[in-house]
Amino acid sequence: MVNISTSPHIRSGLSTATVMQDVAIALMPALLMGVFVFGLRALLVILLCAVCCTLTEYLYRRLMKLPQTVSDGSALVTGLILAMNLPASVPLWIPVFGAVIAILVVKQLFGGLGQNIMNPALAARCFLLISFPALMGAGMPAVGNLLGPDALAAFGQRMTTLAVDATTGATPLQMLKDGQSVDLLQAFFGFHSGCIGETSTVAILVGAAYMLLRGVISPRIPGIYLAATVAFVALFRAVTGEPLTGNYLLGQLCTGGLMAGAVFMATDYVTSPITPWGQVIYALLLGLLTALFRVFGSSAEGVSYAIIIGNTLVPLMEKVTIPRAFGKRGVAR
Amino acid sequence: MNLRTFKHGIHPADGKALSANEAIRDFRPTGEMVYPLNQHIGAPAQPVVAVGDPVLVGQTLAQPGGFVSAAICSAASGTVKAIELRRTVSGKEALSIVIENDGQYTPMPGVGERRDYTALSGQQILDIIRDAGIVGQGGAGFPTHVKLTMKEGVQPETIILNAAECEPYLTSDYRLLIEKTDRVLEGLQVVLQIFPQAQAVIGIEANKPEAIRLLTEKTAALPHISVQVLKTKYPQGGERMLIHAVTGRDIHSGKLPIDAGCVVLNVSTVMSIRAAVCRGIPQIAAIMTVTGEGAASPCNVSVPVGTSHRELLAFAGGLKGEPEKLISGGPLMGVAMVSLDVPVLKTSSAILAMPEDEVARWEPTACIRCGRCLRACPEFLVPPMMAHAADNGDLGAFEKVNGMECIECGCCTYVCPAKRRLTQSFRTAKTAVNAKRRAAAAKK
Ligand code: SF4
Ligand code: SF4
Numbered sequence: 001m002v003n004i005s006t007s008p009h010i011r012s013g014l015s016t017a018t019v020m021q022d023v024a025i026a027l028m029p030a031l032l033m034g035v036f037v038f039g040l041r042a043l044l045v046i047l048l049c050a051v052c053c054t055l056t057e058y059l060y061r062r063l064m065k066l067p068q069t070v071s072d073g074s075a076l077v078t079g080l081i082l083a084m085n086l087p088a089s090v091p092l093w094i095p096v097f098g099a100v101i102a103i104l105v106v107k108q109l110f111g112g113l114g115q116n117i118m119n120p121a122l123a124a125r126c127f128l129l130i131s132f133p134a135l136m137g138a139g140m141p142a143v144g145n146l147l148g149p150d151a152l153a154a155f156g157q158r159m160t161t162l163a164v165d166a167t168t169g170a171t172p173l174q175m176l177k178d179g180q181s182v183d184l185l186q187a188f189f190g191f192h193s194g195c196i197g198e199t200s201t202v203a204i205l206v207g208a209a210y211m212l213l214r215g216v217i218s219p220r221i222p223g224i225y226l227a228a229t230v231a232f233v234a235l236f237r238a239v240t241g242e243p244l245t246g247n248y249l250l251g252q253l254c255t256g257g258l259m260a261g262a263v264f265m266a267t268d269y270v271t272s273p274i275t276p277w278g279q280v281i282y283a284l285l286l287g288l289l290t291a292l293f294r295v296f297g298s299s300a301e302g303v304s305y306a307i308i309i310g311n312t313l314v315p316l317m318e319k320v321t322i323p324r325a326f327g328k329r330g331v332a333r
Numbered sequence: 334m335n336l337r338t339f340k341h342g343i344h345p346a347d348g349k350a351l352s353a354n355e356a357i358r359d360f361r362p363t364g365e366m367v368y369p370l371n372q373h374i375g376a377p378a379q380p381v382v383a384v385g386d387p388v389l390v391g392q393t394l395a396q397p398g399g400f401v402s403a404a405i406c407s408a409a410s411g412t413v414k415a416i417e418l419r420r421t422v423s424g425k426e427a428l429s430i431v432i433e434n435d436g437q438y439t440p441m442p443g444v445g446e447r448r449d450y451t452a453l454s455g456q457q458i459l460d461i462i463r464d465a466g467i468v469g470q471g472g473a474g475f476p477t478h479v480k481l482t483m484k485e486g487v488q489p490e491t492i493i494l495n496a497a498e499c500e501p502y503l504t505s506d507y508r509l510l511i512e513k514t515d516r517v518l519e520g521l522q523v524v525l526q527i528f529p530q531a532q533a534v535i536g537i538e539a540n541k542p543e544a545i546r547l548l549t550e551k552t553a554a555l556p557h558i559s560v561q562v563l564k565t566k567y568p569q570g571g572e573r574m575l576i577h578a579v580t581g582r583d584i585h586s587g588k589l590p591i592d593a594g595c596v597v598l599n600v601s602t603v604m605s606i607r608a609a610v611c612r613g614i615p616q617i618a619a620i621m622t623v624t625g626e627g628a629a630s631p632c633n634v635s636v637p638v639g640t641s642h643r644e645l646l647a648f649a650g651g652l653k654g655e656p657e658k659l660i661s662g663g664p665l666m667g668v669a670m671v672s673l674d675v676p677v678l679k680t681s682s683a684i685l686a687m688p689e690d691e692v693a694r695w696e697p698t699a700c701i702r703c704g705r706c707l708r709a710c711p712e713f714l715v716p717p718m719m720a721h722a723a724d725n726g727d728l729g730a731f732e733k734v735n736g737m738e739c740i741e742c743g744c745c746t747y748v749c750p751a752k753r754r755l756t757q758s759f760r761t762a763k764t765a766v767n768a769k770r771r772a773a774a775a776k777k
Contacts, residue, residue: 003658003690004424004671006757008743010345010501010664011691014750016701072698114699114751274704274717318718325735326712327573327585 016113020073022216023264026207027080030260033203034196038088039158042196045095046083052099053079060108074113078102081121081264084197085257085304086128090135098124118311119271122304129304173256177300181247187255194256201254208263221272221283222262228287229258229294236295258290261303271311277321278314286310336539338564339574341711343744345567345665347540348502352624352631357508359635360648363436366409366639367419367676368394369427373474375401378466380430386413391444391615394430397463403476403679404466407432408617408637410439422642422661422678424671432639443613450519450610455527458610465609466679467616470601472666474680477602481527483591489531490594492524493579494603496537496544497563497570500663503683505620506600508633510537510544514551517600518558520607524598525557531596533558536579540565567665568742572597574711586738601682619681623649627656627686636677643673646684657690665743695752706745706755712738716745716755723762728769731762739763 035043057075061068069075082098102124110116129136172182172192186192190200198204211217233252237244252258266272266286273282286306293302370377378395382388388407395405411434419429450458463478483489494517498506510517521533535548539562552558563569563578572590575597577583582593590597598606601620608614617638623646624631630650642661646652660667662682670684706716714735722730731737739759746756 003693004669005690005692006669006754006760007660007662007667007741008665008746008756009658009660009667009669009685009687009690009692010747011695011752012343012345012748012750014705014748015695015752016698016750019701019703019750069698074701112699114701269701269703272702274702274707275715276707318715322715322718322734323707323713325585325714325738326577327583327588327738328735 016072016074019216020077022211022214023077024073024080026210026216027077027084027197027264029203029206030084030197030200031080033190033200034084034088036155037190037199038196039155040160041162042088044092044162045086045088045090045196046080048092048095049083049086049099050076050079052096053082053103056100056103057108060104066112069113072113075103075107078107078120080197081119082124084260084264085121085125085195087136087195094128094132094135098128101127114270116270117314118308119265119268122265122307122311126304126308171256171300172251173294173300176248176251176255177294179243181245182251182255184247184250184254187251192255195260198257198260199255201259204259204263211263211267217263217267220276220279221267224280224283225262225266225286225290226253226258228284229253229290232288232291233295236291240295252294256294256301257303261290261307262286265303265307266310271314273314273317273321275318275321275323277323278317281317281321282310282314285313336562336564337578338566338569339577339711341709341713341744342566342568342574343709343747344565345501345747347565348624348626348664349504349507349540351502351626351628352504352622352633353507355504355508355632357505357512357620357633357635360637360640360645361436361438362409362637362640362644362648363434364641364644365414366407366411366432366434366637367641368405368407368430368432368639369419369421369676369678370395370398370405370429371427372405372421372678372680373403373468373476375399375403375476375479377428378402378405380416382413382430384413384415387411388413388432389439389441389444391441391613391617393464393466393615394432397476401476401479403468403474403478404464404615405430406466406615406617408639409434410437411435420672420675422668422670422675422681429676444615446613448611448613450523450526453526453610458523458527461610462606465605465615467602467605467609468679470599470605470619470680470682472680474678477598477606480596480598481524487591489528489591489596491580491596492521492528492531492533493575493590493595493597494521494533494535495570495572495575495597495599496535496541496548497575498541498600499538499565499567499570500665500667500682501567502624502685503622503663504624505622505633505682507541507544509600509604509620510541511547513604514544514547516607517603518548518551518555519611520603520605521558522555523606523610524596524603528596531557534579535560536563536569536575537561538563538565538569567744568711568740571711571740571742573740616679619677619679621645621677621681622683624683625656625660625686625688627653627688628684629653636681638677638679638681640677641673642670642675642677642684645677646673649684652686654688656686656688657693658687660685660687665747666741692754697753698751700751700753703750705748705750709744709748711742711744712740714739714745716749716759719762720753720755720758723758728762728766732766736762737766
């Protein structure tokens with residue numbers, strides 16, 4: 001007999017899994033760049049995060065006898081974003097621990113996909129930052145020999161050892177905070193110390209372009225967030241009277257976690273507003289908070305905390321920005 | 334070209350190529366004819382025939398049961414066999430007049446005779462439309478004479494002919510527009526005879542170039558009728574979207590098209606008006622598309638109202654394989670049929686045979702808050718908030734997030750990657766709110 005269900009009777013080809021797949025693809029350039037810059041150990045951290053996130057989700061759903069959801073790919077994406085936010089030099093139990101925090105505590109205990117109020121990967125990163133500051137921040141791996149005649153040999157070396165480079169390098173963002181200028185071109189390509197997936201602005205932009213083309217994200221949140229951060233940083237620097245150079249402003253834009261945060265984390269569906277004006281407010285708030293943390297905070301970075309704080313305010317922002325329905329926008333005549 | 338449209342909406346695969354080049358064929362079934370008395374919005378019609386009575390084509394079987402109601406006329410000749418409960422397209426049972434069809438199609442005297450509409454007054458035309466039992470053929474079947482009856486002092490500025498036919502797969506309006514262009518335009522002129530001050534605008538989607546060419550050519554000499562080409566986008570033919578595209582005016586659920594100075598009529602409704610006024614033929618035929626990848630030979634058919642869907646499908650070449658789903662209407666707003674043994678109504682537009690049921694293939698999963706539904710909704714609603722309220726049975730919250738503005742177009746559900754059955758929840762919640770409102774009104 002024929003099937004009965006109510007209209008509509010057709011569906012677009014899109015599914016949660018295809019959307020997550022697109023996000024995972026978009027993350028690849030940034031992550032691969034991380035492997036190129038930081039070597040085999042970065043690859044190991046990425047794999048650990050991806051596997052542990054997926055496994056945690058699988059085991060939790062299974063033990064709790066809930067419908068299995070690993071195949072939707074959202075846990076994998078969380079794993080990749082978590083890895084993006086870790087330095088390659090972390091002890092290897094950190095990705096495992098972070099994955100459990102992200103998937104078990106931040107995502108599943110809140111009810112699973114769509115119910116979590118904070119971005120799981122970012123919340124896990126913030127938790128790790130607070131709990132293990134020495135492991136998470138200070139030990140940013142120094143950048144090896146990336147260019148020049150010996151580059152290939154150096155790359156080969158990085159890809160054959162899991163040892164952590166004892167020398168640690170200051171991140172360019174820290175250098176900016178300390179009043180130094182940075183090599184913008186190197187920063188743009190990502191040849192500097194930092195977390196695995198955040199260093200290469202160009203690789204992140206390639207991922208962003210892919211997601212924009214595929215309609216996965218709209219430019220609204222990342223665009224406003226980036227612009228607002230630069231604007232507020234400039235404003236605050238003007239207020240404090242510290243020197244404000246082009247190098248400083250552009251450096252703010254393409255070093256640290258801002259670009260990765262704006263493209264991959266602030267746009268996280270579940271933890272950003274769905275209403276158009278809610279998205280505007282959210283992005284502006286993220287820009288304001290990021291600038292506040294970066295200019296006045298004790299650490300050079302502020303993107304993760306800004307986004308996490310923004311996440312918690314999303315329900316409120318949506319509530320006050322419900323769009324006016326079609327016929328109620330103007331008068332009939 | 335200046336293509337007007339509305340914001341948001343979707344672009345599903347249109348499937349029209351299956352049947353767009355098939356000329357409308359006439360069908361004269363020989364099986365029994367069934368006429369549910371409630372195939373329009375408003376009070377059910379009242380039978381004026383009794384079991385055993387002989388009937389002729391065009392004869393009135395039932396009178397309007399009130400002002401908002403419509404007459405029902407026989408599309409065949411024969412005898413009244415029964416007046417009893419019969420299953421309808423919706424799956425529910427309704428009191429119906431059943432005619433034993435003699436297959437002769439003997440017309441009532443006067444049916445088919447020419448009449449000069451220019452000699453008639455507006456009120457005379459409205460009376461003819463009422464007696465012909467004409468109801469809107471695009472949607473739920475609102476009685477056309479009620480739609481065309483204006484309050485004192487109100488006159489429409491714009492008569493919009495809804496030639497968008499935005500539902501995928503449907504091609505019957507398109508065929509009428511290219512095969513019967515003159516009759517469609519004559520029908521519009523009949524309507525303009527009622528409203529001499531008004532301008533008529535034909536709103537048509539850009540994907541029908543042949544029809545646009547014919548209409549533009551033939552309206553060149555008609556000062557009161559113009560053609561407005563619209564962007565091809567679903568639901569361009571939605572009443573509110575169409576009014577927005579043509580006039581720039583917006584209405585919501587608390588308003589009627591006339592509040593924006595408009596009267597919106599479908600192609601087949603205008604054809605019915607012309608047939609009734611100029612030829613004395615009541616609304617006894619539905620132009621239907623029998624189509625879908627599960628139909629053996631997709632085509633367009635002029636079907637006598639009352640014909641069984643089973644007989645129509647057999648005439649149209651039957652099915653190919655075993656379709657998983659049979660729909661009365663289009664894929665976005667049509668109704669899944671439980672059985673083929675239900676009669677064609679005045680509002681019937683299509684039989685769509687789907688080899689695979691996409692709804693059954695996808696289990697709904699958790700909302701990922703991707704916002705695609707917001708960007709698809711032509712009413713600028715927030716489907717996840719509405720669904721949350723609807724699924725919790727919180728009707729107050731549902732109304733607060735503008736749930737009652739939902740036109741049930743299905744765009745949100747179509748785009749949702751989590752395959753949530755949003756429109757279904759909204760339909761249920763809207764029905765509940767309307768029931769609550771009626772109960773409250775009855776108490777007063
Ligand atoms: S389209 Fe579906 S998953 Fe996306 S926000 Fe709407 S209901 Fe949620
Ligand atoms: S079904 Fe309702 S909520 Fe969904 S897109 Fe259409 S009008 Fe909007």
